Amino acid sequence: MNTLYFITGNKGKVHEATEKFRPLGINIRQKNLGYPEIQTDTLEDVAAYGVTHIQKQGIDHGFILEDAGIFIDGLQGFPGVYSSYVYHTIGLQGILDLLANTLKCTAVFRSVFAYAEPKGDPHFFIGECLGKILKEEKGSQGFGYDPIFIPDGSDRTFAQMDTSEKNQFSHRGKSLEKLYNFLNEKKFMKN
């Protein structure tokens, strides 16, 4: 079995990737190494900087890392790459206050996986989920912005869905799928 490190502190993400990649004979191992997340406009830049940092420290296997965020059109992409920080400061109520006078409540959830070998440039896998921000919180499942986000094609928030339903829509489900296809192709190229 091939080992692939997942650089993250989030056990939930590790579990999700483990299940996803098991059919490929890939053994996901969590490495909570931590890396500096830079202030920039795009998730790709955050991920790329993280990859370079990990490679500079030295690592003995291929690895993946992920960054995600929600970009609200009416707020010029805010909170974007700072979604986690914003959630922990002004919170969902803050977002709702900011949008109180805004008609344009469309938003996109983005997830970026980076895959890299110990040396060399990373590959990026981007998943997006278009949707809109509600004027109030609904549902109690999931985490973060889930209670105020309704994906296109549904009339319920992420927080009103169970995991398997959410995964059909979700940005992370899509980026993970792209990474899966890449790793699957890579396997056949090796054989």
Added chain:
Amino acid sequence: MNTLYFITGNKGKVHEATEKFRPLGINIRQKNLGYPEIQTDTLEDVAAYGVTHIQKQGIDHGFILEDAGIFIDGLQGFPGVYSSYVYHTIGLQGILDLLANTLKCTAVFRSVFAYAEPKGDPHFFIGECLGKILKEEKGSQGFGYDPIFIPDGSDRTFAQMDTSEKNQFSHRGKSLEKLYNFLNEKKFMKN
């Protein structure tokens, strides 16, 4: 004359430091090298990471860099180290919207200067200006959050003050003063 690099893209800050340190026989030279600003809660962490980055690239003189932000108590310190990003996305109106239902409008402007030699740990110089956020914009001078911030001891916003009046209150005036005292003492130790 001793040369001290100021790592910044901001000519206004360079001018301010040049005037301030001339009496010490220190020649400030702007170096717009750029450095990654990390996502973290404190300005000191941002500055420290910048210093390490610059030192790793290699530099032939002592240098300074500065980071600043406004921390609003009623918003759990938001926008803090992300003040510039937040200003360029949700803007002053966004801040006012967030505070519309908040009674606690106290805030603090913080500035942190880091001074470092080509190798070794940096010294930090912190300046703070306590004040409050207005419910509307007032004044047209200065930049950034100046039109909505009234420093304690005044009844006017930073944007209603000329530079010399603002400097009596300002966070950057205070951190610069601490750095001045440090460099002055250092000079006497060398002689």
